[in-house]
Amino acid sequence: MRKEILFSGFGGQGVILASVILGRAAAVYENLYAVQTQSYGPESRGGASRAEVIISDGPIDYPKVMAPDCAVFFSQEAYSKYLQTVKPGAKVIIEKNLVPHRDLEFERKLNVIALPLTEIAEETTGLSLTMNILALGILTAWTGVVGREAVEKAVLDTIPKGTEEINLRALRKGFELAEKFKP
Numbered sequence: 001m002r003k004e005i006l007f008s009g010f011g012g013q014g015v016i017l018a019s020v021i022l023g024r025a026a027a028v029y030e031n032l033y034a035v036q037t038q039s040y041g042p043e044s045r046g047g048a049s050r051a052e053v054i055i056s057d058g059p060i061d062y063p064k065v066m067a068p069d070c071a072v073f074f075s076q077e078a079y080s081k082y083l084q085t086v087k088p089g090a091k092v093i094i095e096k097n098l099v100p101h102r103d104l105e106f107e108r109k110l111n112v113i114a115l116p117l118t119e120i121a122e123e124t125t126g127l128s129l130t131m132n133i134l135a136l137g138i139l140t141a142w143t144g145v146v147g148r149e150a151v152e153k154a155v156l157d158t159i160p161k162g163t164e165e166i167n168l169r170a171l172r173k174g175f176e177l178a179e180k181f182k183p
Helices: 015-029 076-085 119-123 128-143 150-158 164-181
Strands: 003-012 033-040 048-056 070-073 091-095 111-117
Touching: 003 015, 003 076, 003 128, 015 033, 015 048, 015 128, 015 150, 033 070, 048 076, 048 111, 070 076, 070 128, 070 150, 091 119, 111 128, 119 128, 119 164, 128 150, 128 164
Parallel strands: 003 070, 070 091, 091 111
Antiparallel strands: 003 048, 033 048
């Protein structure tokens, strides 16, 4: 089992944090092998941001994602740049309001969830910043790449103290939304 996951958006959306949490859930709480890498532009907020996680039941010989099994796109730039890299049949999550120009022809080869993630996060927690944790909840519940309990523990280990309740609310809303997309 080897799963390659791509998170991409712009700085400030929590792309890297979501990938760190996912890698931690796999390595620490699921006893799997995990590698997390990241790249971002020179701007701390607003520049392009990409983070990758590889999860495997055996040693990982190459730490870069080659053809994602799963991808999360939080911006138009990320979508336009990386959509063509995902495998046919990949599970893709799109922040619908921030990706208005979509390649619906290419998306037919994929399993896609396109939702107004920022809006849902705002309604769920009062903070649009929890959109990354909401998306992480959707991703993990929809794909089963790690268990719900593992990702909950990893969220609690990683997020700033004092934000536990809000982040768990976002994560669990993601779990709930994912149920609607399971076969």
